[in-house]
Amino acid sequence: xxxxxxxxxxxxxxxxPRIDPADxxxxxxxxxQKKRAEKITAEMLQAAEQAHMAKGQHHKWRNRRWLVLxxxxxxxVLSWQLDIQMLEGALxxxxxxxFHMADLNxxxxxxxxxxxxxxxxxxxxxxxxxxxxxxxxxxxxSWVCPYHLLAEGAEKIHLYLVAKKWIVNHEFHRGTRxxxxxxxxxxxxxxxxxxxxxxxxxxxLSRAMIYGGGLALLWVLFLLLFEIFYSRRAWCRxxxxxxxxxxxxxxxxxxxxxxxxxxxxxxxxxxxxxxxPHVLECVKKGRAHQTEVAxxxxxxxxxxxxxxxxxxxxxxxxxxxxxxx
Amino acid sequence: xxxxxxxxxxxxxxxxxxxxxxxxxxGGALLGFIPVQHAKAQPKLRPxxxxxxxDFLASCIKCGQxxxxxxxxxIRLDDIQHGFSLGTPYLNARAQACDFxxxxxxxxxxxxxxxxxxxxxxKEQVSMGxxxxxxxxxxxxxxxxxxxxVARSGDYQGLLRYQDKDRWQPFPxxxxxxxxxxxxxxxxxxxxxxxxxxxxxxQSTGDKKRPVVHDKCVGCGVCExxxxxxxxxxxxxxxxxxxxx
Numbered sequence: 006x007x008x009x010x011x012x013x014x015x016x017x018x019x020x021x022p023r024i025d026p027a028d029x030x031x032x033x034x035x036x037x038q039k040k041r042a043e044k045i046t047a048e049m050l051q052a053a054e055q056a057h058m059a060k061g062q063h064h065k066w067r068n069r070r071w072l073v074l075x076x077x078x079x080x081x082v083l084s085w086q087l088d089i090q091m092l093e094g095a096l097x098x099x100x101x102x103x104f105h106m107a108d109l110n111x112x113x114x115x116x117x118x119x120x121x122x123x124x125x126x127x128x129x130x131x132x133x134x135x136x137x138x139x140x141x142x143x144x145x146x147s148w149v150c151p152y153h154l155l156a157e158g159a160e161k162i163h164l165y166l167v168a169k170k171w172i173v174n175h176e177f178h179r180g181t182r183x184x185x186x187x188x189x190x191x192x193x194x195x196x197x198x199x200x201x202x203x204x205x206x207x208x209x210l211s212r213a214m215i216y217g218g219g220l221a222l223l224w225v226l227f228l229l230l231f232e233i234f235y236s237r238r239a240w241c242r243x244x245x246x247x248x249x250x251x252x253x254x255x256x257x258x259x260x261x262x263x264x265x266x267x268x269x270x271x272x273x274x275x276x277x278x279x280x281x282p283h284v285l286e287c288v289k290k291g292r293a294h295q296t297e298v299a300x301x302x303x304x305x306x307x308x309x310x311x312x313x314x315x316x317x318x319x320x321x322x323x324x325x326x327x328x329x330x
Numbered sequence: 331x332x333x334x335x336x337x338x339x340x341x342x343x344x345x346x347x348x349x350x351x352x353x354x355x356x357g358g359a360l361l362g363f364i365p366v367q368h369a370k371a372q373p374k375l376r377p378x379x380x381x382x383x384x385d386f387l388a389s390c391i392k393c394g395q396x397x398x399x400x401x402x403x404x405i406r407l408d409d410i411q412h413g414f415s416l417g418t419p420y421l422n423a424r425a426q427a428c429d430f431x432x433x434x435x436x437x438x439x440x441x442x443x444x445x446x447x448x449x450x451x452x453k454e455q456v457s458m459g460x461x462x463x464x465x466x467x468x469x470x471x472x473x474x475x476x477x478x479x480v481a482r483s484g485d486y487q488g489l490l491r492y493q494d495k496d497r498w499q500p501f502p503x504x505x506x507x508x509x510x511x512x513x514x515x516x517x518x519x520x521x522x523x524x525x526x527x528x529x530x531x532x533q534s535t536g537d538k539k540r541p542v543v544h545d546k547c548v549g550c551g552v553c554e555x556x557x558x559x560x561x562x563x564x565x566x567x568x569x570x571x572x573x574x575x
Contacts, residue, residue, distance in 0.1 A: 085398045097417075098393035098442045105442055111391050115443055118388035123444035126391070178348040185352050189359075196363075197388045198414040203362040204355065208392055212407060212417055216394055221410035221417075243348070244355055 009256055012301035016252045018180030021286035024294040032296050036266055050272050057315035066308025070148050077149050082215050096211035098129060105129035110250040111208065114201055117193035134254060142255015146241065146248050147307035152206040156238055159229045163237050175236045177243040186246045207247055238280055256302040259324040262311065264300065266293040269318040275310035285310065365413030373568040374420040375551065377405050378428060378456040379438040379446035390445040392417030396437035402489045402500050404428045405437060423551025423566045430521045431491040431500045454522060459549030459568040461526065463541060469563045470513035471528055474538040477513035480504050481558045488555055490519065516541050516553035516564050526553060
């Protein structure tokens with residue numbers, strides 16, 4: 006329960022809390038003690054990295070994820086263009102072989118603005134809630150959201166420019182997203198318009214792919230340019246209420262990434278590639294309070310950290326399944 | 331310069347930047363108000379069953395499922411310059427009217443949020459707008475003229491379900507020729523019985539007649555689409571503030 010609460014607080018923008026070493030499990034204390042004694046040299050790190058690259062699995066999850074993301078979005082497009090009617094509608098609301106689905110944040114905006122809930126919308130909302138609760142909440146972001154894919158491209162350019170020292174990254178307070186979430190909830194409630202939807206790149210991109218683009222794409226382009234030249238992954242990190250909605254759904258999700266401290270070299274590769282590095286606070290040397298730590302709700306389950314980890318210390322895990330097997 | 335900033339100073343600066351970022355995002359989104367206020371003077375033609383404009387904008391989830399089920403693709407989605415109307419469905423009757431090719435209100439059935447009210451299940455219950463003769467002098471029937479040829483020519487893409495041609499498949503208007511002693515296209519093609527009729531002009535000698543729109547008109551726009559005069563002599567006035575359906 007305490008873990009859950011702390012995970013939500015971090016999701017809302019709080020700095021990851023430091024756990025009192027007195028509360029560490031005895032097993033992990035022994036591991037930390039051993040790690041303090043042994044020295045990891047640059048050669049060891051290099052060897053581990055080489056062995057990891059030799060395995061050829063360093064893009065495994067990314068490639069799977071991109072495939073799923075593209076297939077999901079192409080399915081929307083083809084359902085209409087080729088009239089195969091598998092996934093009708095757009096990401097904001099759709100029908101999957103006839104079953105209603107509704108994006109949770111879009112549905113929330115509509116419910117608040119309209120103040121009535123039609124049964125179809127409720128069915129769609131509950132279906133999608135259960136789906137993403139099972140799959141991990143923000144899994145939606147990295148495995149389905151088309152903006153996420155574009156932003157990953159923008160991020161690559163951004164990191165290149167930063168490495169060249171042509172630009173610097175500007176960080177904002179992560180609590181901005183929480184405040185904006187509240188503001189957009191209030192605006193929908195008070196104005197009766199689904200105010201957020203006008204700047205929602207998820208809906209804009211999804212509709213543009215299916216029904217054809219328009220001026221709205223300029224807004225998405227602006228966001229990407231902002232992320233390239235000013236602030237790394239700014240939309241997903243500091244603004245997007247869709248991500249926060251799914252993050253909340255995923256707080257109690259059985260599917261998560263789990264950190265195993267035993268073999269970790271603490272070289273920090275995972276934190277460098279992560280969209281939300283605050284969920285990886287536990288990988289810092291001496292910070293894991295147990296031998297295994299599940300990452301917090303803000304984690305998008307994108308698997309980049311798993312791909313990059315040279316020691317296999319980060320893995321996908323389905324809670325309860327390990328006990329069952 | 332940056333290195334001299336202390337931690338609290340950095341935190342203050344980040345806080346300030348975050349406030350600016352947040353305000354910009356909210357301010358940008360609120361710009362959507364301006365076009366919808368302007369649009370109140372010139373309402374859009376919404377699909378069958380659309381709630382009153384305010385409720386419509388509040389409830390539409392902008393998924394375009396109504397677009398996908400329309401057999402004549404009469405429904406389009408609005409763009410960002412129209413503010414909160416972004417992603418909501420509308421019709422341009424002159425380009426493609428709603429001719430109920432779907433045998434009535436598939437768009438309503440497709441709507442997941444009730445933005446297109448499920449209370450409407452027959453085409454006669456629809457109330458999108460009302461047809462109005464805007465330039466009587468140019469109306470061929472008023473002039474007593476017949477009409478020969480296709481109603482819309484060139485690269486016109488519009489479709490209409492011609493019962494005599496094919497009960498199920500909508501047909502291109504530009505490929506359907508007419509030969510009429512007196513032009514009555516708006517009456518002939520109207521999908522709603524008793525919504526429009528030709529009436530003799532008051533001081534008329536001969537065959538001059540005027541299309542008169544009756545209360546049953548649902549505003550589907552077929553008359554505006556089919557009118558052979560350019561621009562159309564009869565147009566749909568979208569329902570101003572609406573009301574149910």
